[in-house]
Amino acid sequence: xxxxxxxxxxxxxxxxxxxxxxxxxxxxxxxxxxxxxxxxxxxxxxxxxxxxxxxxxxxxxxxxxxxxxxxxxxxxxxxxxxxxxxxxxxxxxxxxxxxxxxxxxxxxxxxxxxxxxxxxxxxxxxxxxxxxxxxxxxxxxxxxxxxxxxxxxxxxxxxxxxxxxxxxxxxxxxxxxxxxxxxxxxxxxxxxxxxxxxxxxxxxxxxxxxxxxxxxxxxxxxxxxxxxxxxxxxxxxxxxxxxxxxxxxxxxxxxxxxxxxxxxxxxxxxxxxxxxxxxxxxxxxxxxxxxxxxxxxxxxxxxxxxxxxxxxxxxxxxxxxxxxxxxxxxxxxxxxxxxxxxxxxxxxxxxxxxxxxxxxxxxxxxxxxxxxxxxxxxxxxxxxxxxxxxxxxxxxxxxxxxxxxxxxxxxxxxxxxxxxxxxxxxxxxxxxxxxxxxxxxxxxxxxxxxxxxxxxxxxxxxxxxxxxxxxxxxxxxxxxxxxxxxxxx
Amino acid sequence: xxxxxxxxxxxxxxxxxxxxxxxxxxxxxxxxxxxxxxxxxxxxxxxxxxxxxxxxxxxxxxxxxxxxxxxxxxxxxxxxxxxxxxxxxxxxxxxxxxxxxxxxxxxxxxxxxxxxxxxxxxxxxxxxxxxxxxxxxxxxxxxxxxxxxxxxxxxxxxxxxxxxxxxxxxxxxxxxxxxxxxxxxxxxxxxxxxxxxxxxxxxxxxxxxxxxxxxxxxxxxxxxxxxxxxxxxxxxxxxxxxxxxxxxxxxxxxxxxxxxxxxxxxxxxxxxxxxxxxxxxxxxxxxxxxxxxxxxxxxxxxxxxxxxxxxxxxxxxxxxxxxxxxxxxxxxxxxxxxxxxxxxxxxxxxxxxxxxxxxxxxxxxxxxxxxxxxxxxxxxxxxxxxxxxxxxxxxxxxxxxxxxxxxxxxxxxxxxxxxxxxxxxxxxxxxxxxxxxxxxxxxxxxxxxxxxxxxxxxxxxxxxxxxxxxxxxxxxxxxxxxxxxxxxx
Numbered sequence: 001x002x003x004x005x006x007x008x009x010x011x012x013x014x015x016x017x018x019x020x021x022x023x024x025x026x027x028x029x030x031x032x033x034x035x036x037x038x039x040x041x042x043x044x045x046x047x048x049x050x051x052x053x054x055x056x057x058x059x060x061x062x063x064x065x066x067x068x069x070x071x072x073x074x075x076x077x078x079x080x081x082x083x084x085x086x087x088x089x090x091x092x093x094x095x096x097x098x099x100x101x102x103x104x105x106x107x108x109x110x111x112x113x114x115x116x117x118x119x120x121x122x123x124x125x126x127x128x129x130x131x132x133x134x135x136x137x138x139x140x141x142x143x144x145x146x147x148x149x150x151x152x153x154x155x156x157x158x159x160x161x162x163x164x165x166x167x168x169x170x171x172x173x174x175x176x177x178x179x180x181x182x183x184x185x186x187x188x189x190x191x192x193x194x195x196x197x198x199x200x201x202x203x204x205x206x207x208x209x210x211x212x213x214x215x216x217x218x219x220x221x222x223x224x225x226x227x228x229x230x231x232x233x234x235x236x237x238x239x240x241x242x243x244x245x246x247x248x249x250x251x252x253x254x255x256x257x258x259x260x261x262x263x264x265x266x267x268x269x270x271x272x273x274x275x276x277x278x279x280x281x282x283x284x285x286x287x288x289x290x291x292x293x294x295x296x297x298x299x300x301x302x303x304x305x306x307x308x309x310x311x312x313x314x315x316x317x318x319x320x321x322x323x324x325x326x327x328x329x330x331x332x333x334x335x336x337x338x339x340x341x342x343x344x345x346x347x348x349x350x351x352x353x354x355x356x357x358x359x360x361x362x363x364x365x366x367x368x369x370x371x372x373x374x375x376x377x378x379x380x381x382x383x384x385x386x387x388x389x390x391x392x393x394x395x396x397x398x399x400x401x402x403x404x405x406x407x408x409x410x411x412x413x414x415x416x417x418x419x420x421x422x423x424x425x426x427x428x429x430x431x432x433x434x435x436x437x438x439x440x441x442x443x444x445x446x447x448x449x450x451x452x453x454x455x456x457x458x459x460x461x462x463x464x465x466x467x468x469x470x471x472x473x474x475x476x477x478x479x480x481x482x483x484x485x486x487x488x489x
Numbered sequence: 490x491x492x493x494x495x496x497x498x499x500x501x502x503x504x505x506x507x508x509x510x511x512x513x514x515x516x517x518x519x520x521x522x523x524x525x526x527x528x529x530x531x532x533x534x535x536x537x538x539x540x541x542x543x544x545x546x547x548x549x550x551x552x553x554x555x556x557x558x559x560x561x562x563x564x565x566x567x568x569x570x571x572x573x574x575x576x577x578x579x580x581x582x583x584x585x586x587x588x589x590x591x592x593x594x595x596x597x598x599x600x601x602x603x604x605x606x607x608x609x610x611x612x613x614x615x616x617x618x619x620x621x622x623x624x625x626x627x628x629x630x631x632x633x634x635x636x637x638x639x640x641x642x643x644x645x646x647x648x649x650x651x652x653x654x655x656x657x658x659x660x661x662x663x664x665x666x667x668x669x670x671x672x673x674x675x676x677x678x679x680x681x682x683x684x685x686x687x688x689x690x691x692x693x694x695x696x697x698x699x700x701x702x703x704x705x706x707x708x709x710x711x712x713x714x715x716x717x718x719x720x721x722x723x724x725x726x727x728x729x730x731x732x733x734x735x736x737x738x739x740x741x742x743x744x745x746x747x748x749x750x751x752x753x754x755x756x757x758x759x760x761x762x763x764x765x766x767x768x769x770x771x772x773x774x775x776x777x778x779x780x781x782x783x784x785x786x787x788x789x790x791x792x793x794x795x796x797x798x799x800x801x802x803x804x805x806x807x808x809x810x811x812x813x814x815x816x817x818x819x820x821x822x823x824x825x826x827x828x829x830x831x832x833x834x835x836x837x838x839x840x841x842x843x844x845x846x847x848x849x850x851x852x853x854x855x856x857x858x859x860x861x862x863x864x865x866x867x868x869x870x871x872x873x874x875x876x877x878x879x880x881x882x883x884x885x886x887x888x889x890x891x892x893x894x895x896x897x898x899x900x901x902x903x904x905x906x907x908x909x910x911x912x913x914x915x916x917x918x919x920x921x922x923x924x925x926x927x928x929x930x931x932x933x934x935x936x937x938x939x940x941x942x943x944x945x946x947x948x949x950x951x952x953x954x955x956x957x958x959x960x961x962x963x964x965x966x967x968x969x970x971x972x973x974x975x976x977x978x
Contacts, residue, residue, distance in 0.1 A: 065589065097722060099612045100554065107609050110599075120596050123588045129618025132700050211621050233586060439977065442962050443932040446955075450939055453951070462942070466935075473931050488928070 003060050004376045007240070008324060010248065010271040011170055015378055020239055021269065026062040027238030028054060029230040029268075031247055032124065034071040035105040036090040039112045040291035041314070041329060042244065042277045042284050048315055048426075049274040049323045050242045051118040055424050056375060067233045068121040072102040073128040073209050074201075074222045081191075081198040081221065088208060098209050099128075112294045115311040117426045123233050127225035131211045134220040134228040137262045138199045146261035150190040152202035152216025156257060158195040165260050167195075170271060171249035197254050199224055223254035230267060231259070241268040245275050246283070274323040279304075284329065292329070306331040309338065312427055316341040319381040319425055340389060345429055347392040348417045350399050357404035362394050364409045368416050381425065388420060444475060444486050492549050493865045496729070497813060499737065499760040500659055504867055509728055510758065515551040516727030517543060518719040518757075520736055521613065523560040524594040525579040528601045529780035530766045530803070530818060531733065531773050537804055537915075538763040538812040539731045540607040544913050545864060556722045557610035561591040562617040562698050563690075563711045570680075570687040570710065577697055587698055588617075601783045604800040606915045612722050616714035620700045623709040623717040626751045627688045635750035639679040641691030641705025645746060647684040654749050656684075659760060660738035686743050688713055712743035719756060720748070730757040734764050735772070763812040768793075773818065781818070795820040798827065801916055805830040808870040808914055829878060834918055836881040837906045839888050846893035851883050853898045857905050870914065877909060933964060933975050 005018040020026050030050040033043055047068075054066045077083035091098040113120075127134075138154055141147045146161045147154050158167055162175045175195065182194035198221035203210035210217045230238065236259075243252060252271065259267045277284045284291050292302050300308030309317075317337035321327040367387060374383035395413075397403040405413065421427050447466060454462040467477050470486070478485045494507040509515050519539040522532055536557075543555045566572035580587040602609075616623075627643055630636045635650045636643050647656055651664045664684065671683035687710035692699035699706045719727065725748075732741060741760065748756045766773045773780050781791050789797030798806075806826035810816040856876065863872035884902075886892040894902065910916050936955060943951040956966050959975070967974045 065586065097554065097612065099614065099722060103609070103612050120592070123586065123592050125588065126615075126618060129615060132620055136701065212625065233588060439962060439964075440929050440932065443929065443936065446958055446962075447932065447936060447939070450936070450951075450955075462939075466939075469935055473928060473935075475928075 004373075005056075005060060006376060006378055007270045007272060008378045009269075010273050011268075013172075016270070018270065020062060021237060024061060024063050026057050026064045026240070027234035028057070028064055028066045028240045028242070029226070029234055029238065030066070030068050030121075030242035031226065031244070031251070032068040032070050032121075033105075033109055034075040034086055035102050035109060036087045037105060037286055038293040038295060039109050040284060040286070040293045041297065042291065043109075044112070044116055044294055044314060045277050045318050045323075045327065046242075046244045046274055047113055047118045048116060048318050050272075051426060052319070052323075052379060052381060052424065053240070053242065053272070054119060054121070055426060056379060059419065059424050065123070065234060066121040067123045067125065067230060069225060069229055070102075070106055070124060070126045071222070071225065072099070072106075072126050074220045074225065076222065081201070085207070085209060085219070091208070102126075102128075108295075115298065116294070116315050117311070117428055119426070125229045125233065127220065127229075128209065130225060130229050130232065131220060133232050134224045135200075135213055137224065137228045137231075137258065138220075140262040141199065141258060144261050144264075146257075147199055148192070149215055152218065153190060153198060154200040154215055155191050155196040156199055156221075156254065156261070157192065158197070158257070159193050161257055161261055165257070167257055168253060170253050170256055173249065173253075197221060197223060197250065199258075223251055224258060226251075226255050227258040227262065227267070231263065234267075236263045236265065237267055237269070239268075240270045240272060242272045242274070245273040246285070248273055272323075275326045277329055278326050279329045281328070304329075304331075307335075309334050310430075312345075312430070313338045313341055315425075316344075316385075316427060320385055322378075322380050322382045324378070325382075340385075341427070343392055344385075344389055344421065345427065347395040348421050349429060350395055351410075351414050351417060354395070354398045354405065354410060355401075356407040356410050358406060359404060360406045360409045361403045362398065362405055362409070362413075364405075364412045364416070367391050367394075368412060371416060371420055375420075375424070384420060385425070388417065391417075440488075444470070448477065448486065493862075494545075494549060495865060495867055496759045496761060497867045498758075499762050500757075502661070505759070507759065509551060510726060513550060513552050515546050515553045515729070516723035517546070517553055517555045517729045517731070518715070518723055518727065519555070519557045519610075519731035520715060520733070520740070521557040521559050521610075522594075522598055523564045523575055524591050524598060525576045526594060526775055527782040527784060528598050529773060529775070529782045530786065531780065532598075533601070533605055533783055533803060534766050534807050534812075534816065535731075535733045535763055536602055536607045537605060537807050539761075540915060541808070541812075541870060541913065542729070542731065542761070542868060543608060543610075544915060545868060548908065548913050554612070554723065555610040556612045556614065556719060558714060558718055559591075559595055559613060559615045560711070560714065561588070561595075561615050563709045563714065565711065570690070574696070574698060574708070580697070591615075591617075597784075604787065605783070605804050606800070606917055608915070614718045614722065616709065616718075617698070619714065619718050619721065620709065622721050623713045624689075624702055626713065626717045626720075626747065627709075629751035630688065630747060633750050633753075635746075636688055637681070638704055641707065642679060642687060643689040643704055644680050644685040645688055645710075645743065645750070646681060647686070647746070648682050650746055650750055654746070656746055657742060659742050659745055662738065662742075686710060686712060686739065688747075712740055713747060715740075715744050716747040716751065716756070720752065723756075725752045725754065726756055726758070728757075729759045729761060731761045731763070734762040735774070737762055761812075764815045766818055767815050768818045770817070793818075793820075796824075798823050799919075801834075801919070802827045802830055804914075805833075805874075805916060809874055811867075811869050811871045813867070814871075829874075830916070832881055833874075833878055833910065834916065836884040837910050838918060839884055840899075840903050840906060843884070843887045843894065843899060844890075845896040845899050847895060848893060849895045849898045850892045851887065851894055851898070851902075853894075853901045853905070856880055856883075857901060860905060860909055864909075864913070873909060873914070877906065880906075929977075933959070937966065937975065 006015045007018050008015050033039060054064055057064045072087060075086050077086055087098045087101050091101045147156050161167055167175050178195055200213060200215050200218050200220060202216035202218045210219055256266055279290050282290060292304060296302040297309050297314055298311060313334060317334055320337055371384055371387050374380045374387060398405055451463045451466040470477055474488060476487045495504045496507050497504050522528060543553055546553045561576060564575050566575055576587045576590050580590045636645050650656055656664055667684055689702060689704055689707050689709060691705035691707045699708055745755055768779050771779060781793060785791040786798050786803055787800060802823060806823055809826055860873055860876050863869045863876060887894055940952045940955040959966055963977060965976045
């Protein structure tokens with residue numbers, strides 16, 4: 001697999017050429033949602049980022065096994081080791097069995113992702129479905145001397161680990177600095193150190209989600225599932241691990257420690273992190289209460305929204321920024337994205353009507369090369385979209401006959417747009433009910449013919465009235481030499 | 490909760506009044522698919538049958554927790570205790586990790602069910618996600634003396650169980666008769682008796698799906714998951730258990746034995762079984778190789794299909810038979826269903842345009858009562874649909890002004906049709922792209938106005954041409970006193 005794809009590896013803090021461990025196979029793991037509420041713009045960005053990676057690697061010819069988990073147990077309030085399970089809190093509030101909450105929000109997450117044209121991962125394992133695998137990993141970590149049991153709970157011993165392996169490599173933190181920033185233990189804590197994290201928590205009797213173990217009836221710590229499930233489905237070493245930058249520390253840092261402690265080696269070759277969505281400069285998140293859910297965006301149903309934004313507009317908006325940049329929500333930016341998207345998709349739809357010449361006055365090869373280079377450069381979709389939008393003018397000129405293109409070059413041009421826009425960026429033409437739209441087209445043609453008849457019989461009043469009525473319905477009529485053209489706005 | 494709902498209980502072989510254990514809550518469990526292939530008409534019938542029950546119980550005012558499992562491990566070829574796991578066979582054939590196979594077919598199953606407007610269950614647990622719960626149940630059954638371990642596998646001891654509890658109650662079989670019909674053990678078998686069934690199977694080293702246990706690294710027997718998961722999510726006793734009649738023996742019989750042996754009591758109050766889809770008189774099934782998948786039906790893509798049949802036609806076809814009758818596939822029957830469905834849905838769509846009078850010449854109360862009675866009688870959707878179709882003539886007459894109806898009665902009539910057709914039977918008007926259809930309507934109106942203008946100026950040639958062109962497009966124009974009406978065929 002020869003390619004020039006470079007990935008910014010969070011672990012090494014530089015762009016590195018991508019080399020698969022077992023080409024043509026690639027193992028990709030990305031953190032999925034904790035399913036206790038509706039997905040918001042931030043979830044969309046993470047899912048779309050690694051959807052693009054999944055699609056792009058396949059575009060490069062790799063056979064990708066993409067694993068994205070569902071966190072349905074173990075994720076406590078405040079992302080720490082104290083407090084209640086996020087799902088259980090929601091279940092109590094709504095008087096439901098926790099798994100009813102999980103099912104409900106998982107279904108809704110899938111619906112949202114389908115709308116955004118995010119491909120389903122190859123495997124979508126659930127934390128609650130892999131308790132045994134997590135327990136097995138705990139045993140390995142304890143056997144290696146990097147975890148201890150207290151009162152039925154098991155904690156990872158960060159200080160013991162740090163003696164032999166540097167803890168904090170991914171986030172560039174040092175244990176000493178971390179310790180000085182950590183609240184001193186209050187004497188009530190079971191942990192030896194404030195940096196230690198739970199691998200297994202003994203459940204109090206009221207905790208609904210609990211499983212038997214050799215330590216206690218309890219449940220796994222949040223960080224554990226990703227180590228256990230990525231190993232189960234991708235092996236002890238695999239190519240790429242993705243997630244939002246907010247998961248970098250402590251979640252991914254702990255994941256590395258668990259893998260090294262349990263399996264004797266780090267699992268991941270390339271760590272990739274997408275940046276956050278901000279709103280008025282602040283990170284958008286459930287915990288901050290400043291989020292806009294995807295359904296709210298699709299329906300325009302939120303005080304901050306001036307209109308509804310379709311799923312493809314959201315997708316395009318997200319892809320117009322490089323995944324490692326922050327992306328600030330605003331109506332202005334979303335409206336600009338909507339316009340850009342329509343401009344791009346309309347141009348792509350025009351490609352099939354371009355007529356070829358013997359020679360070309362346009363340079364397709366350079367566009368082709370630059371598009372590839374943009375994606376090879378750490379998946380720069382922002383740059384790619386810029387290039388594709390730049391080419392729209394050329395497409396317009398070709399359609400209007402102001403530039404010429406040979407058959408082979410046109411094939412190349414189509415291939416550029418179809419493969420990048422549809423296959424890799426995953427953008428779709430607006431969905432249309434096939435039959436209804438076919439009829440719509442036929443009806444408009446019929447009306448334009450009636451208008452032509454009116455013109456021919458010099459009944460300009462009727463002809464103008466028809467044009468006006470169509471305009472009122474949002475249909476623009478453009479008179480051309482060889483008849484009239486129309487467009488639904 | 491007062492109601493007159495009667496259920497045919499397979500266990501008692503008679504219709505019994507439905508009484509919930511903990512009203513207004515109802516616990517409902519139905520067997521879901523083994524996800525190693527595409528769903529066919531038989532799967533649709535089972536899912537739709539219990540979807541109707543789920544909807545109908547809610548219609549009666551119950552709060553239903555509906556659990557439908559996904560079998561993703563343990564279901565061996567030939568539904569017996571020998572042979573390979575069905576999913577593993579498929580995975581090997583396609584060089585995939587078993588959970589990739591599971592994910593793929595589970596996604597496709599969900600897509601098919603969504604298309605059929607089958608509601609998602611409240612909880613959809615997976616067998617592989619409940620290994621611990623299944624192991625716990627095995628321990629209980631062994632402790633009670635109804636299971637034995639051989640070479641790392643654990644089998645349910647049917648003869649020991651039968652000494653204290655009658656085995657075969659659900660299917661009406663006797664152990665003696667069953668034994669005389671069972672192939673004699675060949676001396677190689679680990680089982681004490683041919684009737685015994687696996688609770689835990691020791692995995693051979695090549696078996697990918699295996700988990701540690703106190704007996705061996707292995708996997709659970711197929712029947713076990715339903716006992717373990719129904720208990721976990723619905724409790725040791727719950728209201729209704731559903732499934733296809735092909736699951737009655739041995740699957741459900743074994744399930745009862747497991748529950749009685751492990752928890753000391755039978756779990757289920759009402760057992761309901763839907764009958765099979767036949768094709769040329771033979772049961773349609775994956776094992777028989779005579780199945781037509783739902784996608785093939787939706788796309789008309791099978792040698793036996795004369796045309797494509799939409800999901801609503803399939804749903805209507807299935808509901809036109811009582812769930813306990815066999816239902817034979819034929820193009821004639823499906824075409825008749827398609828016509829009946831359109832007739833019914835068109836009539837329902839007409840209800841909003843009916844004008845009220847001071848008095849009623851039609852009898853709505855009787856229809857209302859008879860519809861309720863049909864469903865109360867063991868969920869007789871066939872009868873209900875017959876009654877609703879019978880009422881279509883009345884709706885037509887009301888629309889044409891040949892019968893009259895008072896406002897209150899009209900509300901009642903609408904309520905009958907909207908609640909039974911949409912809410913309980915789950916039938917939907919054909920999906921239409923909202924905007925495109927609105928435009929279509931406006932365009933047709935515009936054309937009909939132009940035709941009127943032509944008529945007014947005595948240009949009958951143009952008027953006729955317009956009508957003809959519309960007809961060619963599949964749009965029928967009906968001239969009425971107060972203007973023209975139209976219909977897309």
